[in-house]
Amino acid sequence: MTPNLRTSYLGFDLRSPLVASAGPLTGELDGVRRLDEAGAGAIVLPSLFEEEVVEEEIQLNRALEQGADQFAEALEYFPAIPRLDTAFDRYIDHLARAKDLTEAPVIASLNAATGGGWVRYAELLEDAGADALELNLYRVAGDPTEDAATVEERDLALIRSVRDATTLPLAVKLSPYYSSFAHFAAAAVDAGADGLVVFNRFYQPDLDLETLDVVPRLELSSPGELRLPLRWIAMLRPQLGAAVSLAATSGVHSGRDAAKALLVGADVAMTTSALLRQGPGRLDAMLRELLAWLDAHGYESVAQLRGSVSHRNAEDPAAFERANYRRVLRSWNAGAAADGPGLPVG
Numbered sequence: 001m002t003p004n005l006r007t008s009y010l011g012f013d014l015r016s017p018l019v020a021s022a023g024p025l026t027g028e029l030d031g032v033r034r035l036d037e038a039g040a041g042a043i044v045l046p047s048l049f050e051e052e053v054v055e056e057e058i059q060l061n062r063a064l065e066q067g068a069d070q071f072a073e074a075l076e077y078f079p080a081i082p083r084l085d086t087a088f089d090r091y092i093d094h095l096a097r098a099k100d101l102t103e104a105p106v107i108a109s110l111n112a113a114t115g116g117g118w119v120r121y122a123e124l125l126e127d128a129g130a131d132a133l134e135l136n137l138y139r140v141a142g143d144p145t146e147d148a149a150t151v152e153e154r155d156l157a158l159i160r161s162v163r164d165a166t167t168l169p170l171a172v173k174l175s176p177y178y179s180s181f182a183h184f185a186a187a188a189v190d191a192g193a194d195g196l197v198v199f200n201r202f203y204q205p206d207l208d209l210e211t212l213d214v215v216p217r218l219e220l221s222s223p224g225e226l227r228l229p230l231r232w233i234a235m236l237r238p239q240l241g242a243a244v245s246l247a248a249t250s251g252v253h254s255g256r257d258a259a260k261a262l263l264v265g266a267d268v269a270m271t272t273s274a275l276l277r278q279g280p281g282r283l284d285a286m287l288r289e290l291l292a293w294l295d296a297h298g299y300e301s302v303a304q305l306r307g308s309v310s311h312r313n314a315e316d317p318a319a320f321e322r323a324n325y326r327r328v329l330r331s332w333n334a335g336a337a338a339d340g341p342g343l344p345v346g
């Protein structure tokens, strides 16, 4: 019997646990169509950035105001203003078309710059028909006058305000850079998040040594990056309970990677880099790899697999992590190193 791939995420019953995370492919209709054909369980659109919408609105207003100080009779000589779409109009247009192309839930992603922006655009995205909302909390805490509690409270207040403003299922995409991540994750759920997406990938800018300019460098992920979400999902699943949705993102490149994410307790495994490298059809191949793995290991369903390896059995996660740390350091094989053995570690 073919294993059953269905899973639940943010209250949706998904046909598969592989979700296309926010990225360029989900921002194109052809990408959405091909991801749907490949069997994506859900599709997360690229983030709507408040600054982009605001900048375009300002430019649009300037364009409309040009000539407003001319004589009224002169206005009729102006050519009719074509319909000018803002970034927001284009976003909701894409959302509507994407929804026409797939039965899978289409999740809008939002990255606002102001408290009011988070609420306003969350409401507008709900009105526009998004099935769920993912808050992309991408920020770098670089202000030395702000302590960790202040930074965290601002993020929690933001989640609360969006929760109050919309009835949409709400996921929050988090960075790992909270000093007490397990505490913050639980607080995010208390603030109203139905699910957590771990982890947002932080892009490190580079320096051009000729021009001394800061240059953006976007490198796609590698499978090794999955280990960070794996560790945290394994810890969070028993702490947060089964009702909270957990999505693994960063480093899911194969069906076996997806199996690992599900084993430690993720409800879905999200992927972008693998699809950008190999095309949307890669998702279908990943699903087949996952099916083959489930079959070979005697699992009848994703539901049976989910969370079967987590920290549930570790009474003290901190002690478990410490023991693992020592084990990892000792696992270094000095004989295999090119520069020979060094000091004993651990």
Ligand SMILES: Cc1cc2nc3c(=O)[nH]c(=O)nc-3n(C[C@H](O)[C@H](O)[C@H](O)COP(=O)(O)O)c2cc1C
Binding pocket: 021, 022, 023, 024, 045, 046, 047, 048, 109, 136, 173, 199, 200, 201, 218, 220, 221, 222, 225, 249, 250, 251, 252, 270, 271, 272, 273, 274, 276
């Ligand atoms: C080119 C590109 C664009 C992305 N755009 C967004 C975005 O708009 N919003 C967001 O939350 N994540 C965005 N991401 C992050 C992905 O959704 C994903 O979380 C990250 O790439 C890690 O997953 P991966 O290892 O499968 O690539 C983007 C990633 C890439 C490579």
